[in-house]
Amino acid sequence: MSHFKVLYFASAKDASGKESEEFEWFEGIGCEKLTQLLVERHPDLAPVLKTSMFAVNMEYMDQGLSWTVQPRDEVAVIPPVSGG
Amino acid sequence: MSNSLSPPNAVPKQSADISSLEHRIRQLELEKDALEQQVRALRLEQTQSYRTASTTENTPEALNRLQQVAGLNNAEIARYGRQLILPEFGIQGGSGVGRLGIVDHDTVDTSNLHRQIIHNEARQGMSKAQSAALSIRMLNPHCEVVVHDLVLDSSNAQPIIDAYDIIIDGTDNVATRYLLNDACVLGKKPLVSGSALRLDGQLTVYNYRGGPCYRCLFPTPPPAETVTNCSDGGVLGVVPGIVGCLQALEAIKIATGMGSQDPPTMTLFSANSTTLFRTIKLRKRKAECIVCGDSPTVTKLIDYVRFCGSSATDKTPDLFMIPFQERLTCEAYKAICDSHTPHLLLDVREKVQYDICSLPSSMNIPLKHLPGQIKLIQESLGSGSDKPIYIVCRRGNDSQPAVRILQEHGVTAGEIKDVVGGLEKWTDRIDPDFPKY
Numbered sequence: 001m002s003h004f005k006v007l008y009f010a011s012a013k014d015a016s017g018k019e020s021e022e023f024e025w026f027e028g029i030g031c032e033k034l035t036q037l038l039v040e041r042h043p044d045l046a047p048v049l050k051t052s053m054f055a056v057n058m059e060y061m062d063q064g065l066s067w068t069v070q071p072r073d074e075v076a077v078i079p080p081v082s083g084g
Numbered sequence: 085m086s087n088s089l090s091p092p093n094a095v096p097k098q099s100a101d102i103s104s105l106e107h108r109i110r111q112l113e114l115e116k117d118a119l120e121q122q123v124r125a126l127r128l129e130q131t132q133s134y135r136t137a138s139t140t141e142n143t144p145e146a147l148n149r150l151q152q153v154a155g156l157n158n159a160e161i162a163r164y165g166r167q168l169i170l171p172e173f174g175i176q177g178g179s180g181v182g183r184l185g186i187v188d189h190d191t192v193d194t195s196n197l198h199r200q201i202i203h204n205e206a207r208q209g210m211s212k213a214q215s216a217a218l219s220i221r222m223l224n225p226h227c228e229v230v231v232h233d234l235v236l237d238s239s240n241a242q243p244i245i246d247a248y249d250i251i252i253d254g255t256d257n258v259a260t261r262y263l264l265n266d267a268c269v270l271g272k273k274p275l276v277s278g279s280a281l282r283l284d285g286q287l288t289v290y291n292y293r294g295g296p297c298y299r300c301l302f303p304t305p306p307p308a309e310t311v312t313n314c315s316d317g318g319v320l321g322v323v324p325g326i327v328g329c330l331q332a333l334e335a336i337k338i339a340t341g342m343g344s345q346d347p348p349t350m351t352l353f354s355a356n357s358t359t360l361f362r363t364i365k366l367r368k369r370k371a372e373c374i375v376c377g378d379s380p381t382v383t384k385l386i387d388y389v390r391f392c393g394s395s396a397t398d399k400t401p402d403l404f405m406i407p408f409q410e411r412l413t414c415e416a417y418k419a420i421c422d423s424h425t426p427h428l429l430l431d432v433r434e435k436v437q438y439d440i441c442s443l444p445s446s447m448n449i450p451l452k453h454l455p456g457q458i459k460l461i462q463e464s465l466g467s468g469s470d471k472p473i474y475i476v477c478r479r480g481n482d483s484q485p486a487v488r489i490l491q492e493h494g495v496t497a498g499e500i501k502d503v504v505g506g507l508e509k510w511t512d513r514i515d516p517d518f519p520k521y
Contacts, residue, residue, distance in 0.1 A: 009352055010284045011312065019357060051306040055364045060301070060350075062367065076364065078352065080302045083281035083314045083398065084256040084324060 002071035004029075006038065012052060012077040015044040029069040031061070038077070045077075052079040118206025124222060160226050172342055181339075183228040184220060185248055188212040189235040190397075195521070198321040235396060236260060238385035241267045250335050253277040254328065256314065256398035258305050259388040263396070265290060265298035266385055269376045276334045278327040281317050285327035285353035288366070289334050295348030296369045297376040308394035316400055323355055405484040412501045414513045417474060427472045427498075428465060432486045433507075437478060441507070441519045451482045458493045470497035480506035 002025040008016045016038075023037060031054065039046045054061045055076040061067055069075060156164070167173055190212045192203040200212075207215040217229040232244055245251055245267040253264050253275055261277070268275040274292035279285065291297045330351065337343045348366040375382040389396055412420075420427060429446040431438055438448040447464065449457045465471050473496055477483040483502035490500050503510070511518040 009354070010281065010286075011310065013284075019354075047307060047310050051302060051304050051310075053301050058362065059365045060367055062370070064372070076352075076362075078286075078350070078364070080258075080261075080306065081279040081281050081284055081286045082256070082258045082261055082306075082311060083317065083319060084254050084279050 001025075004069050004071065004073045004075060007074060007076045009076065009078050010081045011079045012045060012048050015048045016042040025069065025071045025073075027068075030066060031063045034069060034075065048079050049077070052077050054078070114206060118204075121206065121218070121222065157226075163224070163226065173340060181227055181335075183230060183248075185230040185232055185244065186213045186216045186220075187232040187234065187236050187244065188216070189233065195315070199319060199324045201325065236263065237389075237396060238263060238387060241385060242271060245271045245273055249273070250338050251275050252331050252335055253279075254324075254331065257396055258308075258311055258394055259392040259396040261298060262305060262392060263385065263388040266375050266382055266388075269297050270384070274338050276331045276338070278324075278331040280324040280327050280353075281312060281314060281319055283320050283323060283355040285323050285355075287327055287330045287334070287351040287353070289338070289348065291369075291376060292338065292348070293344065294368050296366055297373060299375050300370040300373045301350075301366070303374070305392040305394075308392070311394060313398040313400065315398060320355055323353065326353055326355075400479060400481065402479070403481040403484055406487060406502065408504065410501065411480075411484075411504045412474060413504050414509045417476075417503050418514050420474070425472075427474055428461070428496075430461070430473055430475045430486070430490075432475060432477050432482050437521070440521055443476065443507070443510070443518075446476065451477070451486055454486055454489050458490075458495060461490070461495050465496055468497070472496065472498035473500045475500070475502040476510075477502075477506045479508050480504050 003022045004025045005020055005022055007020045008018055013019055023041075029037070034054070035049050038049060054063065055078060056067070056069065056073050058074070058076070161168065188211070192200075192207045192210050192212055192215050194205075194208060196203060196212075197205065202219045203210075203212065203215045204219075207218075211231075211233045213231045213233040217231050220227055220229050234240060236244070241263055245264075251264060251268050251273050253261060255261055255264065261279075264275060264277075267273075268291050272291075275290040275298070276287075277290055277298065278287050288298075288301075289295065330353075348368075350364040350366055352362045352364065353360060354362075369376050371378045374380055395401060429443060431442055431446040431448045432451040432454060433448070434450050435448060442448065447461075449460070461473070465473075473490060475483040475486045475490070477486070480503060483506060487500050487502045490496075505512075507518065508520055511520050
């Protein structure tokens with residue numbers, strides 16, 4: 001069975017309580033499905049995901065474009081950090 | 085033998101005197117250092133004709149009059165020699181910054197010093213922009229420093245941005261980040277953006293050589309209630325320092341044209357991870373971006389406080405959820421304690437904060453755990469109790485939803501009230517020895 005990995009940064013790390021974790025892969029996980037999977041596992045991520053960006057294998061993924069997660073991909077959830 | 089004549093209790097008294105005198109000496113030494121620093125800085129200013137533009141010179145006309153900074157003199161060549169001989173650099177690049185403008189409206193506070201090392205102990209209460217200018221002049225008199233001691237907003241940002249070549253964003257709030265982004269897009273300036281919170285940092289150069297702007301990546305500002313500032317979330321002192329050094333590097337690269345062919349990236353710093361740095365490859369600017377896109381709808385600066393629904397500072401705003409008359413002042417709670425009225429004092433701060441300091445005989449249940457701990461509270465009150473519950477937190481914000489939660493569960497027949505202004509007010513009004521953090 002194939003998996004993909006999700007990395008959580010900044011407030012996404014707080015909301016999920018994790019730095020990273022594995023998800024079971026299946027065909028057709030695009031931006032919307034990915035968001036749904038993440039929120040199902042961690043409901044606290046819902047508000048964070050509304051303003052976060054995704055990167056797949058360290059490359060920015062436009063949420064307006066169509067793309068899908070592949071087996072063994074590394075997905076990063078990157079919310080903006082505004083402190084200083 | 086004078087020793088034998090001393091009364092037996094003289095020794096502890098003497099040692100108390102010694103420690104208080106030593107404390108006083110340390111304070112005077114600090115003051116002396118601070119005064120000497122100021123004298124040195126003022127001397128430099130007088131003898132070298134390097135000047136500081138004051139806030140009265142922030143008008144577009146005054147900023148336009150700023151002259152082009154001339155090439156390197158011998159003293160500067162001596163100072164930057166180790167850098168000038170780098171093959172990637174050369175004399176073209178130089179490396180000192182000819183003119184550095186500093187924008188900050190805030191004053192130096194003790195709680196800044198662990199990370200904002202441009203300020204120091206002796207500068208508490210001083211304007212941060214002035215304090216930074218002092219430090220820079222002491223480090224390097226060749227750099228002209230322009231002080232903008234003001235709150236940057238849409239009424240004053242554009243002429244200031246337009247007067248510089250590179251903008252470095254080290255701000256602490258969402259509204260100012262969007263303001264700087266839009267002003268940089270409108271003024272066609274690269275924006276070296278850095279941010280830090282807790283153990284995490286982010287670094288990106290926006291609006292540079294066809295790369296994205298901040299809005300391309302983050303079109304929607306996060307709702308105010310999901311944004312954590314350094315004051316509430318905490319920040320490890322070195323994290324902003326690391327991000328700041330990277331920002332300085334990016335600014336030097338832009339100024340000298342180093343790495344100009346590199347694709348745009350976002351660097352993520354995680355102090356607590358085995359992979360300290362990760363670099364995310366970004367795309368080009370978005371054609372549909374409302375400020376840097378092909379048909380922008382933001383063509384002048386807007387009201388960013390309104391757009392973001394949060395203020396342009398990192399100060400935590402007061403919450404007004406419960407009417408004042410239904411709450412307790414610190415003085416009223418002190419009177420309850422003094423009269424030994426039986427009650428339960430509930431402290432709803434996070435445990436890490438509770439461990440720093442707490443009021444005697446208080447019970448700690450963090451707000452987020454409160455709904456799950458109702459039974460525990462009922463048990464400690466005893467069944468059918470009419471004992472009142474008083475709730476305290478750091479600033480009197482979290483205590484208000486806590487009152488509502490306990491009321492909804494009807495945990496007591498007695499009153500449930502919170503303390504206005506929380507423990508910070510307690511220090512201000514009741515006990516100056518109670519720590520503030």
